[in-house]
Each structure stands twice: as C-alpha cells, then as structure tokens.
Amino acid sequence: MSSHVPPVDLKAEFREISSAATKRLQDIFKSGRYILGEEVARFEREFARFIGTRYAIGVASGSDAILLGLMALGVGPGDEVITTPFTFIATATSIARLGAKPVFVDIDPDTFNLNPALIKRSITKRTRGIIPVHFYGTPCRMDAIRKLAKRHRLFILEDCAQACGAYFRGKRVGSLGTIGAFSFYPTKTLGALGDAGAITVSDRKLYEKLKSLHLHGEDGKFHSYRHLMVGINSRLDAVQAAALNVKLKRLNQWNQARRRAAARYTQLISAANIPEIQMLKEPAGLQSVFHQYAVRAQSRDALYAYLKSKGIGVSIYYPIPLHLQPCFRPLGYRKGDFPEAERASREVISLPLYPQISLKQQKDVVKALKSFYS
Numbered sequence: 374m375s376s377h378v379p380p381v382d383l384k385a386e387f388r389e390i391s392s393a394a395t396k397r398l399q400d401i402f403k404s405g406r407y408i409l410g411e412e413v414a415r416f417e418r419e420f421a422r423f424i425g426t427r428y429a430i431g432v433a434s435g436s437d438a439i440l441l442g443l444m445a446l447g448v449g450p451g452d453e454v455i456t457t458p459f460t461f462i463a464t465a466t467s468i469a470r471l472g473a474k475p476v477f478v479d480i481d482p483d484t485f486n487l488n489p490a491l492i493k494r495s496i497t498k499r500t501r502g503i504i505p506v507h508f509y510g511t512p513c514r515m516d517a518i519r520k521l522a523k524r525h526r527l528f529i530l531e532d533c534a535q536a537c538g539a540y541f542r543g544k545r546v547g548s549l550g551t552i553g554a555f556s557f558y559p560t561k562t563l564g565a566l567g568d569a570g571a572i573t574v575s576d577r578k579l580y581e582k583l584k585s586l587h588l589h590g591e592d593g594k595f596h597s598y599r600h601l602m603v604g605i606n607s608r609l610d611a612v613q614a615a616a617l618n619v620k621l622k623r624l625n626q627w628n629q630a631r632r633r634a635a636a637r638y639t640q641l642i643s644a645a646n647i648p649e650i651q652m653l654k655e656p657a658g659l660q661s662v663f664h665q666y667a668v669r670a671q672s673r674d675a676l677y678a679y680l681k682s683k684g685i686g687v688s689i690y691y692p693i694p695l696h697l698q699p700c701f702r703p704l705g706y707r708k709g710d711f712p713e714a715e716r717a718s719r720e721v722i723s724l725p726l727y728p729q730i731s732l733k734q735q736k737d738v739v740k741a742l743k744s745f746y747s
C-alpha cells in the first residue's frame with residue numbers, strides 16, 4: 374500500500390483563495406507600502422469583530438503575541454506565571470524571557486489541557502497570572518479558570534495559537550481572558566504566508582500599552598521617534614494582513630470542514646475496531662477547531678515510523694513536556710512531576726487533518742493504522 378496523505382495541504386488551501394489573494398498582493402506591490410497600512414488596519418478591525426473583543430493588534434508571530442501580552446501586563450523578575458507543561462515551547466519561554474518563572478501544572482488526560490482542579494495548590498504570593506493553552510484546538514475549562522483568576526486577582530492570557538475560531542460556551546477563545554494571543558504560522562487554522570500573529574484585548578489601557586510596545590514603545594505616532602517604553606519591533610506586514618483578510622472570510626467554513634473530518638476519523642476508527650488507539654473526547658460545551666486530530670496510541674513510536682514509511686503524514690506534538698526541556702533545567706523540575714503530561718508526550722500522535730482532506734485519504738490513514746496493529 375502506498376497512499377500519500379500529507380500532514381497538511383497548504384496548496385489546496387491556496388487554490389481556494391488564489392484569485393482574491395493574488396489581486397490584493399498585486400495592489401500591495403503597486404502601492405509600495407509594505408509595513409502597517411490599510412490592510413493591517415482592516416485586519417485588526419475584522420479580527421477583533423471575529424473574536425469578540427474591542428481591539429486586536431497585528432504582530433510578527435504568536436510567540437511575540439504572548440511575550441508582548443506579558444510585557445503589557447507588567448510581568449517581570451520575581452513573578453510567577455502558571456501554565457501547562459504540554460504545549461509548544463513559546464508559551465513558557467515568553468515567561469522566562471521576562472525574568473519571571475513558569476510554574477507548571479499538570480493536564481487533564483481527557484482534553485490534554487491545563488487541569489483547573491490542580492491550579493489552586495500552585496498559587497503563591499508571587500503568582501501574577503495563568504496562561505491557559507487551548508491545545509489541539511480544544512478550549513480550556515475557562516469557567517473554572519476564570520473563577521480562580523478572579524478569586525486570586527490573577528490575569529489570564531489565553532494562548533490561542535492552536536484554536537483560532539474555537540468556542541467555549543458560545544464565546545470565542547481570545548475573548549475569555551485579559552488578553553488573547555494568536556499565531557498565524559502557516560499551518561494554524563488561520564495561517565499567513567509566513568510568520569504572523571495577533572493580540573486580542575478589550576481593556577483600553579492595555580490596548581494602548583500594547584500598541585506602543587509592539588512599535589518600540591513609540592508614543593502612538595508611527596515614526597515620531599519618541600519612545601515612552603522599552604518595546605520591541607513586532608509588526609504585522611501588509612502582505613500577511615492581505616492574505617489573512619482573504620482567509621478570515623473562509624475560516625468558519627474551514628473550521629467546520631475540520632470538525633467534519635474529525636468526526637469522520639472518529640467513526641472510521643471506531644468501525645475499524647482498533648483497541649490500541651484511544652480517541653479524544655470533546656467535552657460538552659466546548660467546540661474544538663481540531664487544529665490537530667490527536668489520538669493516544671500503544672507503541673506510539675513504532676506506529677509513527679510505520680505510518681511515515683507508508684506515506685502517511687503523521688506528527689507528534691510534542692514529544693518532550695516543557696518541564697523536562699534542557700532549557701528549563703534551572704527551574705528544578707524532575708521526571709515524574711507531571712505524570713499526565715509525560716504520558717501524553719509518550720502516547721500522542723496526530724493524524725493528517727486539514728479542511729480539504731478527502732474521505733478516501735482518511736480511509737487510507739485508518740487502513741494503515743489497522744494494518745500496523747494486525
């Protein structure tokens with residue numbers, strides 16, 4: 374059997390938007406205006422409306438969105454910020470870059486997200502906030518997290534990098550905390566033509582601070598060269614904004630297609646009766662956008678190698694939990710500290726999933742899964 378199913382298919386996505394996107398890109402080339410400008414302003418307006426916040430700010434990447442969010446919230450040396458060890462490295466390095474300490478809390482094995490029941494015991498006098506990560510596109514239990522944050526006066530910075538468009542009880546992620554951070558890395562549910570990101574916020578003071586911080590702390594007039602704060606250079610450029618403006622119009626439709634494809638996997642895998650594979654359950658009230666369709670698998674590493682050899686584009690997000698990353702050795706965590714995050718890192722495997730995946734491709738994936746275990 375030699376089926377080729379890519380992990381994502383950005384070419385198929387581009388085919389859907391190519392005429393609209395090409396037109397806008399040509400307009401940008403003709404204008405010669407590549408930084409900020411009307412496309413960026415339009416995207417910021419539309420994106421805020423889409424998420425349901427008062428403001429959105431385009432930035433250069435999802436990592437910068439998290440970093441800038443923490444900078445605006447005044448996080449610095451001596452502060453502690455609670456987050457999950459089962460996430461992409463940028464969630465926690467952003468905390469560390471500001472001299473603050475990432476404090477990890479284990480995940481809920483059913484959702485792979487921060488377990489709210491375990492947060493309380495990690496709150497200290499130094500705790501400033503929580504970064505819930507809506508991992509694989511599944512919203513965190515934001516009701517419980519918000520209750521804790523309110524009681525202990527903590528900020529919530531939602532890491533929405535994998536969950537653009539997902540809902541928690543009828544509200545979009547990115548509108549449920551103090552600040553939302555988004556990545557438009559090309560493979561995310563809303564992807565740019567390179568690196569890009571955004572911050573969502575409703576508080577006016579925070580918004581104004583963020584507006585300044587991402588433009589080197591300038592006083593609100595671009596190229597005034599008067600700097601109120603020590604900021605960074607992190608702008609969304611016009612080319613990325615143009616692509617995002619075209620794609621944002623399709624996002625609901627694409628996310629629905631992801632959900633349908635995920636439901637199809639669940640059906641096909643159940644019907645194939647593969648007890649070695651355990652599927653993720655979507656809890657009531659949460660609407661995932663299935664950035665990843667991840668399952669737990671017995672003999673995961675051998676399965677991964679086998680599927681790769683058959684041309685099936687599987688991936689592992691992520692093989693090493695953050696508390697065991699060499700760069701975080703100074704934090705003093707040990708193996709065994711977060712058993713669920715460690716088990717997830719050993720067991721998870723993401724199957725190919727993108728809006729344009731065909732039934733035939735999904736059947737090929739499940740056939741290959743079945744053949745590995747039989």
Ligand SMILES: *Cc1c(COP(=O)(O)O)cnc(C)c1O
Pocket residue numbers: 434435436437460461463464506532534535555556557558568569570
């Ligand atoms: C992708 C991702 C980021 C970082 O986004 P970049 O745009 O690549 O900087 C942060 N957090 C999570 C959970 C991500 O998946």
